[in-house]
Amino acid sequence: MRVSDRAYAALRGEILDWTLPPGTVLGEVELADRLGISRTPVREALARLVADGLAAQAPGRGVVVADVSLEEAEQLFELRIALESLLARRAAERADADQAAAMGALADRFLAAVPRLEAGDEPAGYYTLTDELDAGLDAAAGNPYLVSTLRTLRLHLARLRRLAAHDPARLASSAAEHADIAAAVAAGAADLAEATTRVHLHHAATHLTRRARAAESTTLLTPTPFEGAHQ
Numbered sequence: 001m002r003v004s005d006r007a008y009a010a011l012r013g014e015i016l017d018w019t020l021p022p023g024t025v026l027g028e029v030e031l032a033d034r035l036g037i038s039r040t041p042v043r044e045a046l047a048r049l050v051a052d053g054l055a056a057q058a059p060g061r062g063v064v065v066a067d068v069s070l071e072e073a074e075q076l077f078e079l080r081i082a083l084e085s086l087l088a089r090r091a092a093e094r095a096d097a098d099q100a101a102a103m104g105a106l107a108d109r110f111l112a113a114v115p116r117l118e119a120g121d122e123p124a125g126y127y128t129l130t131d132e133l134d135a136g137l138d139a140a141a142g143n144p145y146l147v148s149t150l151r152t153l154r155l156h157l158a159r160l161r162r163l164a165a166h167d168p169a170r171l172a173s174s175a176a177e178h179a180d181i182a183a184a185v186a187a188g189a190a191d192l193a194e195a196t197t198r199v200h201l202h203h204a205a206t207h208l209t210r211r212a213r214a215a216e217s218t219t220l221l222t223p224t225p226f227e228g229a230h231q
Helices: 003-016 028-035 039-052 070-094 097-118 124-141 144-163 168-186 190-214
Strands: 055-058 062-065
Touching: 003 028, 003 039, 003 144, 028 039, 039 055, 039 062, 070 124, 070 144, 070 168, 070 190, 097 124, 097 168, 124 144, 124 168, 168 190
Parallel strands: none
Antiparallel strands: 055 062
């Protein structure tokens, strides 16, 4: 892996887990020192983050971690519901025997996670399962253009995970919903795979909106959005 790829992966991870919260200045010199690399690969990594919409050019501040508003989150969910449900349908239609078996096993693992999440366990393992499900759906669907589009959507929505991280009931329900999706794909039930995906993402969007509005803010991540933050 190239140095710039490693820098990109490291910074992307820190943005997604909020180690680098919205509005954080991403200075080349400081990042190069912290990552132990030269400024050139840092600059390349920052350019990729800006292209992803995870970072933005802010007047007078340089590159900063981009903000996310409630309105943007709702728009992202609208698009993801449409595309992810199509992906699940195609995965159910096209999965081979090995892929179907893997989906069935994944459904069982999601169900096993439900009581642990209800008890308040750390959700990192659950998020690993969701990543496996996404990868399995991507492979089974066999549509690289659809997969490429969903990659960016998933990146942005992954930033919002922390809003549910301390809600064990929602996380447990989400695990059960993921189990339904995986089971439908395993069974080759295209209509059901599409429907369960729509239900899951609708619940996720409703939960996020309710939490954000309860905080009486249309900006989820920073109290005062700055000019140029939105991509």
